[in-house]
Amino acid sequence: MRVVWRxxxxxxxxxxxxxxxxxxxxxQLSLVPYPASVTxxxxxxxxxxxxxxxxxxxxxxxxxxxxxxxxxxxxxxxxAGGRIKLDLDAAQAGPEGYELxxxxxxxxxxxxxxxxxxxxxxxxxxxxxDRTVPGVRISDRPRFRWRGAMLDxxxxxxxxxxxxxxxxLMAAYKLNVLHLHLTDDQGWRVAIPGRPELTEVGGSTExxxxxxxxxxxxxxxxxAAYAGxxxxxxxxxxxxxxxxxxxxxxxxxxxxxGVAPEPYTGIKVGFSALCPGKPETERFLxxxxxxxxxxxxxxxxxxxxxxxxxxxxxxYAQIVEQAAHAVTANRKQVVAWxxxxxxxxxxxxxxxxxxxxGGPEDVERAVAQGAxxxxxxxxxVYLDMKYxxxxxxxxxxxxxxxxDDAYDWDPATxxxxxxxxxxxxxxxALWTETVVTLDDVEHLAFPRLPAVAEVAxxxxxxxxxxxxxxxxxxxxxxxxxxxxxxHRSPRITWP
Ligand code: TNX
Numbered sequence: 043m044r045v046v047w048r049x050x051x052x053x054x055x056x057x058x059x060x061x062x063x064x065x066x067x068x069x070q071l072s073l074v075p076y077p078a079s080v081t082x083x084x085x086x087x088x089x090x091x092x093x094x095x096x097x098x099x100x101x102x103x104x105x106x107x108x109x110x111x112x113x114x115x116x117x118x119x120x121x122a123g124g125r126i127k128l129d130l131d132a133a134q135a136g137p138e139g140y141e142l143x144x145x146x147x148x149x150x151x152x153x154x155x156x157x158x159x160x161x162x163x164x165x166x167x168x169x170x171x172d173r174t175v176p177g178v179r180i181s182d183r184p185r186f187r188w189r190g191a192m193l194d195x196x197x198x199x200x201x202x203x204x205x206x207x208x209x210x211l212m213a214a215y216k217l218n219v220l221h222l223h224l225t226d227d228q229g230w231r232v233a234i235p236g237r238p239e240l241t242e243v244g245g246s247t248e249x250x251x252x253x254x255x256x257x258x259x260x261x262x263x264x265x266a267a268y269a270g271x272x273x274x275x276x277x278x279x280x281x282x283x284x285x286x287x288x289x290x291x292x293x294x295x296x297x298x299x300g301v302a303p304e305p306y307t308g309i310k311v312g313f314s315a316l317c318p319g320k321p322e323t324e325r326f327l328x329x330x331x332x333x334x335x336x337x338x339x340x341x342x343x344x345x346x347x348x349x350x351x352x353x354x355x356x357x358y359a360q361i362v363e364q365a366a367h368a369v370t371a372n373r374k375q376v377v378a379w380x381x382x383x384x385x386x387x388x389x390x391x392x393x394x395x396x397x398x399x400g401g402p403e404d405v406e407r408a409v410a411q412g413a414x415x416x417x418x419x420x421x422x423v424y425l426d427m428k429y430x431x432x433x434x435x436x437x438x439x440x441x442x443x444x445x446d447d448a449y450d451w452d453p454a455t456x457x458x459x460x461x462x463x464x465x466x467x468x469x470x471a472l473w474t475e476t477v478v479t480l481d482d483v484e485h486l487a488f489p490r491l492p493a494v495a496e497v498a499x500x501x502x503x504x505x506x507x508x509x510x511x512x513x514x515x516x517x518x519x520x521x522x523x524x525x526x527x528x529h530r531s532p533r534i535t536w537p
Contacts, residue, residue: 070509072516073168074492075216075499077182084177085146087125089170091117093148094124101271102128102159109167109214113520116173125149126166128159138218139183142166144175157273161216171520186453188392188416188467189498190219190277191425191491193483196226196288197309197474198248199255204480206268211487211526213272215495220269221277221344221377221469224257227287227306227314231256232278234333237293237326243305244288249475251307259337266339277377278334281346282327283353283361287314295322309475312349318357327361328368335372342392343369348379349399359385366391377416383408392466395457396420398440402457409459414466417453423470423494425486426477429529435476436486445531446507449493454502468498481527488521488528489514511535 071080089110095118097103103120106128110118118126125148132154134141140153140162149169151162165182169175191212193200200208209220224232230244233256245256257265266276286296287306294302298317306314316323335343345365350358362385366376369388376382376391383393383404393408394416395401405415420427420440427443428436441447448470454462470491477483496510511534518536521528530536 070513071169071176071178072171072513073165074510074514074517075496076504076510076513077165077180078501078504079181081179082177083145083179086144086174086176086178087146087148089114089116089118089173089175093118093126094121095119095126095128096122096124097128097159098130098156102156102163105160105163105272106166109163110170112524113167113171114173116170127151128163130154130156130159134158135181136183138187139181140165142169142178142180142182144169144178146177149175160213160273164214164216167214168517171516184216184499185501186465186467186498188219188469189217189495190221190416190467190469191217191487192221192223192279192418192469192471194223194226194472194474194477195231196223196229196248196281198250198252198478199229199231199245200474200480200483201255202257202261202265204483205265207480208483208487209265209269209272209274211484211491211524212274215492216499217491217495218274219277219467219469220274221279221471222265223279223281223473225279225281225288225346226285227311228308229254229256230288230292232262232334233258234330235259236333237329239292240289240330243292247305247307249307249309250478252478263337266337270339275340275342276338277340277342277344278338279344279346279377280327280330280334281348282365283316283318283358284312284314284348284350285346286316289326290314290316293326296320296326312351315350315352316361318353318360323361324364327365331365331368332372335369335374338374341375342377343372343374344377344394345369345382346379347382347385348396350381355384380404380408383411383413387411387413392416394418394469396424396471405457405460409464415457415460415464416466416469417456418469418471419451419456420471422448422451423468423490423497424473425470425490426473426475429531433529434485435478435482437473437476443490444533445489445493445511446533448490449497449505449510450507451497452502453497468494470494484527485529488526489518489531489534492517507533
């Protein structure tokens with residue numbers, strides 16, 4: 043008798059739990075960043091070699107073919123009347139929005155712009171990862187328009203091919219800004235016509251004393267073109283007035299005493315600065331920022347402004363304001379690290395919050411002047427922080443940062459009074475004091491890069507770490523295919 047009662051009771055409990063939320067929730071499709079809206083419906087289809095892609099032009103169609111090939115080994119073809127269709131439709135939402143539907147007959151992506159199609163192609167690649175595309179209707183657009191990654195090529199130089207690989211990895215997760223940290227104490231990495239010393243001397247070493255390197259003007263523009271085809275804007279950073287030992291070592295006249303310091307290959311920060319008030323200083327930064335602006339496709343030039351210990355506030359402001367003027371005189375918008383909030387910022391400027399050293403107050407000052415904010419809190423999105431004490435490279439000054447730390451935060455609640463409407467977006471930063479090889483880059487970027495990409499793309503209400511972790515795990519199979527060296531975070535149950 044008692045056993046029967048227990049069974050009855052158990053049956054009741056089970057039926058209540060399974061009724062509670064209607065039908066049990068289906069697991070989310072394994073997509074990162076997760077789209078704004080996903081509806082499963084009907085049957086899907088299975089990709090086969092020779093399937094045809096029909097697109098408004100061969101470049102965007104080619105991204106479907108090359109992406110699917112890289113992810114699955116399946117060889118699609120471009121042509122008319124294909125069962126994978128990309129089309130432009132002015133009715134779709136926003137410059138990066140797209141709609142993707144898949145059923146038993148194939149898949150279709152519609153967007154108002156080719157850029158929107160490109161974002162949708164990344165979703166299609168993920169849906170097709172194991173060749174079976176489920177029946178689905180996706181309507182998507184990004185939360186933030188700036189979804190960036192910074193790569194420090196100054197502390198350790200990276201050749202063009204490595205930067206292109208990094209761009210491909212960014213594009214797969216719908217990132218759209220590559221911030222290149224081109225100059226620092228340890229290296230000057232971009233040729234400036236008329237100032238060959240900067241790259242001859244300043245480009246000749248790196249942290250640890252390695253050979254360094256630099257991009258010629260043509261190589262810099264080649265990187266920008268490669269990024270541009272993938273709808274990624276390159277933002278060049280010339281870091282001023284601090285982080286300038288490589289420039290000071292190259293051009294003696296930039297030093298207050300006219301004597302060039304030795305090249306620097308250590309990892310201290312804050313010790314160098316351009317000479318305030320010297321006419322050579324303004325001439326130098328105007329020349330450099332003009333040459334860089336002239337060769338930059340995107341609307342922004344980053345002037346640095348971080349971590350200066352050698353100047354008074356007035357000296358600092360004088361140089362930063364000269365630099366900002368040189369940028370706007372070339373019809374570009376200024377981006378600068380948070381400290382620049384202490385100076386007068388031209389209209390249209392962006393400040394980049396990195397958290398420490400009085401960050402919130404500086405950002406509030408910038409916002410009060412009308413600037414918008416890029417969120418790069420070090421304790422969450424500095425990819426050079428170690429995952430845990432056992433990580434073979436990286437730093438720990440902002441703590442250790444596992445994938446859930448990188449994921450679990452809301453840009454709109456980070457700084458009081460700096461809400462969604464003041465935020466341009468989110469940018470992760472990979473500083474390279476300890477990063478020597480491309481494998482090192484990938485090991486620190488994966489899996490945190492896709493995590494931060496989702497912070498920047500997906501509506502806050504659609505995000506939870508557990509759901510993200512479940513969606514991310516199967517995606518690692520393509521990282522194996524691509525040869526990406528990723529950290530096997532214990533917070534994820536890998537396949
Ligand atoms: C701080 S954050 C820096 C960089 C270092 C980095 C190392 C910021 C604007 N500056 O110069 O490379 O920490 O984590």
